[in-house]
Every structure is written in C-alpha cells, then in structure tokens.
Amino acid sequence: MKKTTKEANKEQALLLEQVNQIAQGLGETFAPFCEVVVHDLLHPDHAILAIYNNLSGRDVGSPATELGMARVTDSEFPQIVSNYANQLPDGRQIKSTSIGIKDSRGRYIAALCLNVDLSLFRGLQNVLEQFGMIGALLNISESIRPGTSAAGQVRIDPIRIQPVGGGSETICARIDQFAALHATTPRALKSAQRRALVRELKSAGFLNIRKSMETVAQYLGVSRATVYNDAR
The missing domain is CATH 3.30.450.20 (PAS domain)
Structure with missing residues (x-):
C-alpha cells in the first residue's frame, strides 16, 4: 500500500x-x-x-x-x-x-x-615514540669536570638545553604531546592548561624559535596576544 x-x-x-x-x-x-x-x-x-x-x-x-x-x-x-x-x-x-x-x-x-x-592520536603516538627514544625533542648537554668548587663539591657546568630541529613541526609535535597527556586536543585545552603549555614551551626554549608565537597561536586557535600574555 x-x-x-x-x-x-x-x-x-x-x-x-x-x-x-x-x-x-x-x-x-x-x-x-x-x-x-x-x-x-x-x-x-x-x-x-x-x-x-x-x-x-x-x-x-x-x-x-x-x-x-x-x-x-x-x-x-x-x-x-x-x-x-x-x-x-x-x-x-x-x-x-x-x-x-x-x-x-x-x-x-x-x-x-x-x-x-587526528591530532590527539598523533600526539599520543608521539608520546609513545618519545618514551622509547633518547633526545627526541631536546638536545641536552652538560659537562662534569674534575676538581672542586669553593664549597668542596664536584664542579658541574650549567646544563644547556636547545630544541632539536627548530621548525614549526617541532613546536606542533610538542603541543600535540601536551594535549594528548591531558586527553584532549590542542584547541580544546582549557585556559589554565594552555598557560601551562606556553610556559613549558618557553622554559624549554621553543619560544626562541623564529615565528614560534605565530605557530603556537595558530595551532591553538588563539591570538598572538593571548600567547604573549600566557608566556609572561
């Protein structure tokens, strides 16, 4: 019918x-x-x-x-x-x-x-890959030399930390990893999480990379002014 x-x-x-x-x-x-x-x-x-x-x-x-x-x-x-x-x-x-x-x-x-x-899952993949690697994102060098300081302790030169690579892909990979550890995506990070991320990037030297602020802002979907404020 x-x-x-x-x-x-x-x-x-x-x-x-x-x-x-x-x-x-x-x-x-x-x-x-x-x-x-x-x-x-x-x-x-x-x-x-x-x-x-x-x-x-x-x-x-x-x-x-x-x-x-x-x-x-x-x-x-x-x-x-x-x-x-x-x-x-x-x-x-x-x-x-x-x-x-x-x-x-x-x-x-x-x-x-x-x-x-797919950015969350690629971030998780990067986390797993980094876990099994040495010096994936940071090039850390230190020097422990014979001799003693005035206090009688072994003298250790300052540790130097520099990001490996230096391109936007390195920054984005680090952002993906941070977001994955918080079970979210870069653009879904809460304000407090985003501030913690930016400060982490700053302390690791990533914000010294050319055009890093623009890269971070675009990848997180926020303004450059927001990234600058978060980095303070």
Whole structure:
C-alpha cells in the first residue's frame, strides 16, 4: 500500500529526529575530538540540521557537501563511505565517515557524518615514540669536570638545553604531546592548561624559535596576544 504524502513526511521527520538523537549521543561519547553532523538531505540548501563538537566552524543551516548532493541525486550512491581523508579549514587532518539514511521508499533523506580530529592520536603516538627514544625533542648537554668548587663539591657546568630541529613541526609535535597527556586536543585545552603549555614551551626554549608565537597561536586557535600574555 502506497503511503500518502502526509505519512511519508511523518516517517521522514521521525527518522531525522532519531538520527539527531544518535548524533547527540555519539557527540557526547567522543567529545572533544569527533565532530558529529546531521544533514537533512530533503533540504540540501540548508542541510545541516545539527552539529556536535563543532570542529569545522560550520553553522546549523549550512548547505550540503558534495557527498550529500551525490546522495540527493542518486539513491544508489553507497550508503556508507568510511574513513576517508579530509581536512579542516585550519589545515588539521581528519578522517571522516558518512552514513546515508533512507526512508521506506529507498530515498536518501539524511546523512550522519563523523569527522575525527587526528591530532590527539598523533600526539599520543608521539608520546609513545618519545618514551622509547633518547633526545627526541631536546638536545641536552652538560659537562662534569674534575676538581672542586669553593664549597668542596664536584664542579658541574650549567646544563644547556636547545630544541632539536627548530621548525614549526617541532613546536606542533610538542603541543600535540601536551594535549594528548591531558586527553584532549590542542584547541580544546582549557585556559589554565594552555598557560601551562606556553610556559613549558618557553622554559624549554621553543619560544626562541623564529615565528614560534605565530605557530603556537595558530595551532591553538588563539591570538598572538593571548600567547604573549600566557608566556609572561
């Protein structure tokens, strides 16, 4: 028996509401590193119905993506597209999964999309790699020489600490490690955590690297003035 337009609309509305509930639950479970988006493909011009753990900077009411439009125009488009490479506007690498939702007539009416920020996991990977390495990020040198000081103790020259490398990648790797140790992402650090990070970078000599302030500010998603204040 063919459904009436009213019945079809009721079914679609119910499906959208259920998908939204699932999205909210996923968002709460995988915060802060997983953005969860509900797309209403019945209205592709303003498709985003809900967005949780917003990483991409989009708003509710933003239009459908190319993937969403492909489903709108082709009901045979794959229902699940998983773990494909994607990128946030600020350059962070993410992996995405998109799940199409069909009604009883086989028409795509919605999509549930998950975008995972990989920086936290790369930070954890860096932590593990550093644990098994010597001198990964810092070049520490000291000299213990024979002889005694005026107090009769062994004389030890000052320890010199210099960051290895010196590029923005070194700074970003250190930020990733700090965030991973706090089970979060660089841009989700709380103010107190961010201040502790910046002071740690300063004490280790990372802020002496050329354009380090700009690198830190961009990676944390704050202004340079904020970084300067945190470093005081």
